[in-house]
Structures are given as structure tokens and as C-alpha cells.
Amino acid sequence: MRYNRAAxxxxxxxxxxxxxxxxxxxxxxxxxxVQQVKALQEKVEALESQQRASAPSNTDATSxxxxxxxxxxxxxxxxxxxxxxxxxxxxxxxxxxxxxxxxKVLNQRTPELGTYGFVPGSSGNFYTGDFDLLxxxxxxxxxxxxxxxxxxxxxxxxxxxxxxRMLFNYDYNDHLRMSFGRYQTAIGxxxxxxxxxxxxxxxxxxxxxxxxxxxxxxxxxxxxxLSFTGSIPSGKLGLNYIAEYGSSDTIRPDLNGQTLTxxxxxxxINIGLFARPDSIPGLQIGGSIxxxxxxxFAKGPDVRLGQMIVNGHVVYIRHGIEFLGEGFLxxxxxxxxxxxxxxxxxxSQISKQFHRTRPFFRYQYINADVGGILDDVDxxxxxxxxxxxxxxxxxxxxxxLDHTVRKGEPDLNGLHMQLVFKF
Amino acid sequence: MQTKLIVVRxxxxxxxxxxxxxxxxxxxxxxxxxAVVVNEKNPVKNVSTPELRKLFAxxxxxxxGGLSVRLFVRAPGAYERVVLxxxxxxxxxxxxxxxxxxxxxxxxxxxxxxxxxxGMQKEALAVxxxxxxxxxxxxxxxxxxxxKVDGHLPEEAGYPLN
Numbered sequence: 242m243r244y245n246r247a248a249x250x251x252x253x254x255x256x257x258x259x260x261x262x263x264x265x266x267x268x269x270x271x272x273x274x275v276q277q278v279k280a281l282q283e284k285v286e287a288l289e290s291q292q293r294a295s296a297p298s299n300t301d302a303t304s305x306x307x308x309x310x311x312x313x314x315x316x317x318x319x320x321x322x323x324x325x326x327x328x329x330x331x332x333x334x335x336x337x338x339x340x341x342x343x344x345k346v347l348n349q350r351t352p353e354l355g356t357y358g359f360v361p362g363s364s365g366n367f368y369t370g371d372f373d374l375l376x377x378x379x380x381x382x383x384x385x386x387x388x389x390x391x392x393x394x395x396x397x398x399x400x401x402x403x404x405x406r407m408l409f410n411y412d413y414n415d416h417l418r419m420s421f422g423r424y425q426t427a428i429g430x431x432x433x434x435x436x437x438x439x440x441x442x443x444x445x446x447x448x449x450x451x452x453x454x455x456x457x458x459x460x461x462x463x464x465x466x467l468s469f470t471g472s473i474p475s476g477k478l479g480l481n482y483i484a485e486y487g488s489s490d491t492i493r494p495d496l497n498g499q500t501l502t503x504x505x506x507x508x509x510i511n512i513g514l515f516a517r518p519d520s521i522p523g524l525q526i527g528g529s530i531x532x533x534x535x536x537x538f539a540k541g542p543d544v545r546l547g548q549m550i551v552n553g554h555v556v557y558i559r560h561g562i563e564f565l566g567e568g569f570l571x572x573x574x575x576x577x578x579x580x581x582x583x584x585x586x587x588x589s590q591i592s593k594q595f596h597r598t599r600p601f602f603r604y605q606y607i608n609a610d611v612g613g614i615l616d617d618v619d620x621x622x623x624x625x626x627x628x629x630x631x632x633x634x635x636x637x638x639x640x641x642l643d644h645t646v647r648k649g650e651p652d653l654n655g656l657h658m659q660l661v662f663k664f
Numbered sequence: 665m666q667t668k669l670i671v672v673r674x675x676x677x678x679x680x681x682x683x684x685x686x687x688x689x690x691x692x693x694x695x696x697x698x699a700v701v702v703n704e705k706n707p708v709k710n711v712s713t714p715e716l717r718k719l720f721a722x723x724x725x726x727x728x729g730g731l732s733v734r735l736f737v738r739a740p741g742a743y744e745r746v747v748l749x750x751x752x753x754x755x756x757x758x759x760x761x762x763x764x765x766x767x768x769x770x771x772x773x774x775x776x777x778x779x780x781x782x783g784m785q786k787e788a789l790a791v792x793x794x795x796x797x798x799x800x801x802x803x804x805x806x807x808x809x810x811x812k813v814d815g816h817l818p819e820e821a822g823y824p825l826n
Binding site: 335337375377379382383385387406408410412414415418420433434436438440441472477517519522523559560561594631634663 | 764
């Protein structure tokens with residue numbers, strides 16, 4: 242019993258001293274760790290200062306550059322960035338598709354190209370227009386490839402494939418951006434703004450003036466060659482240029498679709514200038530001059546004429562408002578003769594977005610000189626109006642009414658309904 | 665005694681409310697400033713509002729030093745996205761339509777990459793030397809270089825991206 246009491250006393254005396262020892266050793270360990278952390282911090286600072294000294298001094302003293310990422314941080318960032326690239330398709334081929342289904346009613350008695358929808362013996366007709374596939378790929382920071390393949394409907398549900406565009410693009414800098422391949426000529430605004438897809442235009446069809454040449458359109462809409470564009474240092478004026486040189490050889494059918502005319506175009510040159518002033522975002526004012534030489538086989542196998550197309554345009558697209566206005570003068574001047582034929586033309590279009598609905602109005606006019614190579618077009622003018630309803634960002638329905646006055650022929654009235662989609 | 669207590673409580677509530685009302689707009693202003701941030705290696709110091717508009721509209725493809733511009737934007741719903749749309753004077757649907765058209769025309773190689781967080785924007789900025797993004801000033805982190813707009817830094821008077 243005595244031994245037990247002694248043992249308890251010893252334990253009671255010993256335990257506080259043991260606790261004191263443990264606390265002291267923990268304190269010492271913490272002090273050691275703090276010293277080690279301080280030493281590591283000093284090493285990191287020394288390494289960072291060495292890295293800053295070796296890196297080029299390209300940071301802005303006046304702006305708030307917070308710190309330089311360490312190599313380790315950069316390595317850590319590489320993986321998420323690669324993931325970002327994969328997720329958002331910055332590498333590889335990107336596909337986009339545009340489609341349309343149309344129903345068109347015309348009070349037409351004689352079929353015409355460019356108006357579609359005509360089936361003898363019926364008042365209306367369904368057709369699918371162009372099914373457009375856009376392929377783009379980035380090769381590196383400056384080089385890329387763009388290709389647009391249109392599968393168009395011909396007569397009796399036959400389909401043909403057309404390589405509308407195939408371009409190798411190389412952007413040297415903002416002042417010189419080059420394209421090589423098949424492009425859509427930058428005559429005015431419409432052709433390069435909307436290309437072949439019906440998704441982008443507000444209206445259900447192109448103005449007759451801008452119709453593709455294989456549908457009876459009067460302009461050489463496609464060419465193979467070189468295209469240069471870029472900005473011109475001009476301060477707040479925002480000037481840009483376009484220069485094209487290539488072959489725009491065109492086979493144009495007459496509007497009645499009965500005769501094909503091979504224009505045998507020589508190489509063309511097209512120069513354009515346009516301004517996007519800083520003070521009015523969304524405004525573009527510009528013009529272009531196009532020149533080439535074409536044949537008139539109707540007048541003889543060797544008859545050549547110079548074709549000049551002058552354009553001026555004003556476009557405003559912002560705050561839900563869309564205004565397009567383009568004027569053209571086509572001059573066909575026979576070589577070795579004094580005869581020249583002028584074709585003035587214009588179209589004007591205005592629309593305003595109200596939530597998902599966009600009502601629009603368009604007026605077009607073209608007056609081809611009698612006796613020239615555009616005899617089949619003659620004088621045509623008239624309004625179109627309708628509405629575009631966007632169900633969402635990828636599906637829209639357009640309803641359009643047309644009235645076209647044609648010289649020497651009955652007026653043409655039409656209803657055009659078009660379902661367009663992109664994917 | 666009880667009436668006095670109620671009066672004191674009401675007075676305290678009124679004072680606190682007044683302070684809160686006075687302080688709230690400044691707090692909002694602080695959180696609603698959006699900075700233009702680029703990679704640290706980008707030598708750009710200042711951009712004008714029209715230049716910024718051209719950058720985010722895909723009309724300017726290169727920085728003055730020759731670096732290729734890489735646009736990173738926030739996904740719909742983020743405050744930075746609202747400021748971006750205000751800068752471009754576009755609605756969300758107009759913005760999407762605009763960029764689809766830009767790619768279709770060959771004016772841009774790709775649409776701007778939409779990211780879900782400012783952390784992802786920071787990572788993208790660190791990797792691409794030509795990257796540019798809009799980030800809430802309070803979320804600016806080490807590794808992001810803030811660029812002046814019209815000669816002003818965020819929180820300075822006259823800074824346009826509020």
C-alpha cells in the first residue's frame with residue numbers, strides 16, 4: 242500500500258514535467274519550421290529576381306503588371322490550355338452547315354432562272370436551294386484554309402456540287418491579308434457579306450442584280466486568283482482596301498434559261514475601298530471598280546468588249562437596324578467600235594429587329610441597255626417586303642412578297658416562304 | 665423606458681440604412697469595373713475604345729508588335745459578357761450571328777473562345793502571348809497585365825468599361 246502511494250506521488254510529480262518537455266520540443270519544432278519556410282521564401286524570391294533579370298523587359302511600367310508566372314506555373318497552365326483548345330476546336334477542321342427549305346408561288350407563265358419555284362402546270366413549288374457546308378481550319382497563327390461547298394438543287398430534284406470557295410489565307414499583318422484560290426468577287430458589299438448561304442441575309446432571296454451568274458445574274462460573282470485586303474492607316478476614318486486579280490470566266494444563261502453564253506472573261510482586276518468610321522460603329526461606306534474583257538459570240542467569234550463595273554455602297558448594321566444600299570453601273574464597250582451599253586442598277590433594303598421578329602423592305606431596279614449583252618434582263622424593278630422570324634439562334638422562317646415590273650412582260654407577283662437553319 | 669429603446673433602435677436602423685444606401689453605389693461601382701487584360705509578354709500599354717471595339721469585333725487581327733490576337737470572352741451570363749456586348753452595341757443574338765458571319769466571310773479563323781470563369785481566362789492568357797480578355801477588376805490575378813483604356817486604368821475617373 243505504501244509502495245502504491247509512492248508510485249502515485251511519483252507519477253503526479255513526473256507527469257507535469259513530461260508535459261512541459263513535450264510543449265518545449267513542439268515549440269522548438271515550430272521555430273525550426275518557421276526558419277525553414279523563411280529560408281525557402283528567400284530562395285524563391287532569389288530565383289524570381291534571377292528570372293526577371295534574364296527575361297526581356299517588355300512589361301509596361303505604367304500598367305499594372307502583377308507578376309511573372311514561374312516556369313512551373315506555365316507548365317501547370319499548359320494542360321488546361323490544351324483542354325481549352327480541344328474543347329473549343331481551335332485545332333483541326335471545323336464544320337458548319339447551312340440549309341434551307343423553300344416554297345415559292347409565282348403568277349408566272351414563262352419560266353425564268355433566278356426566280357426558282359416555277360413548275361409548268363402548278364402555281365407553287367417546293368425546293369431546297371443550296372445546302373452549304375463551310376470547312377475552316379487554322380494551320381498556324383497566320384495561315385488558314387476556308388472552303389465552302391454548296392449542294393444545289395437543279396431541275397427535277399437533281400443535285401449538283403459546287404465548290405463556291407476554296408481559299409488558302411495568309412495574314413501577314415492587319416495591312417496585308419492574302420487569299421489564294423476560288424473566291425467570291427468583292428464587287429460591292431453583298432457578294433462578300435452573304436456569300437452562298439441564305440442564313441445570313443434577312444430576305445429570302447438575293448436581289449436579282451446580286452444573283453449568281455449561273456442563275457442568270459449579271460455580275461461575275463466567282464473567280465479564281467489572288468485577293469488582298471487590309472486596313473490603311475487612316476486614323477478615325479477606318480479605311481480598308483480590297484484588291485483582286487484573277488480569272489472570272491463565266492458561263493451565264495439567259496434569264497429564260499434557253500441559251501448559255503460563255504463570256505470567256507479575261508483576267509479581271511478589282512479594286513475596292515471602304516471606310517468604317519470609329520465615330521459610327523456599324524457604318525460602312527465604300528466602292529469598287531472592276532474591269533475585265535469578255536466576248537460577245539452573238540455578234541461574232543472574235544468580238545470582244547471591255548466590261549467595267551462601278552459600285553458604291555452604304556451599309557449600317559447596329560442596334561437591330563439593318564440598312565443596305567448599293568448602286569452599280571455596268572458598262573460594256575465594244576473594242577474597235579464606239580458603241581457602249583450602260584446598265585444602271587441599285588437595290589436598297591431596310592429592316593429592324595423587334596425581339597425575334599424582323600420585318601424588312603427591299604426595292605430593286607435594273608435597266609439593261611437594249612442591244613447589249615444583257616438584253617434578256619431589260620428593265621425590271623419593284624418592291625419586296627416580308628418578315629424574318631428567328632425561333633432561336635439557329636432556326637428562322639422568312640416570308641416574303643415580291644412584285645416585279647418587267648418591261649414588255651406581265652408584272653410578276655410572288656410569295657416566298659423559306660425555312661433556314663444552321664448547325 | 666421601452667419607448668426610448670424603440671426610438672434608439674429606429675435611429676440606429678435609420679443611420680445604418682443611410683450609410684448602407686450611400687455606400688452601396690460605390691461598392692457596386694467598384695465591383696462593376698472591368699479590366700482589359702493581356703499576356704504579360706504583350707508590350708501594349710494602352711488601347712483606345714475604338715481599338716478595343718475593333719479587337720473584340722475581330723477587325724483587328726494583330727497587336728502593334730506583330731503578335732496574333734487571340735480573343736477570350738466570358739460565356740453568356742457573366743458580367744464581363746454584358747460589358748462586352750455594351751462595347752460592341754450588340755445583343756446576345758446579334759453577337760452570335762455576327763461571329764458566325766465573320767467566320768463564314770473568312771474575316772476570322774474562329775469565333776472567340778467563350779470561357780466559364782475568370783480562372784480559365786487567366787490560364788488562357790498565360791499560354792497565348794497574343795491573348796486578350798475582359799476581367800472584372802476585382803478578379804485580376806498575378807499573371808494578368810492590365811492595359812489602360814483611353815489612357816485610364818480601372819477605377820480611375822474617365823475609365824470607360826464600367
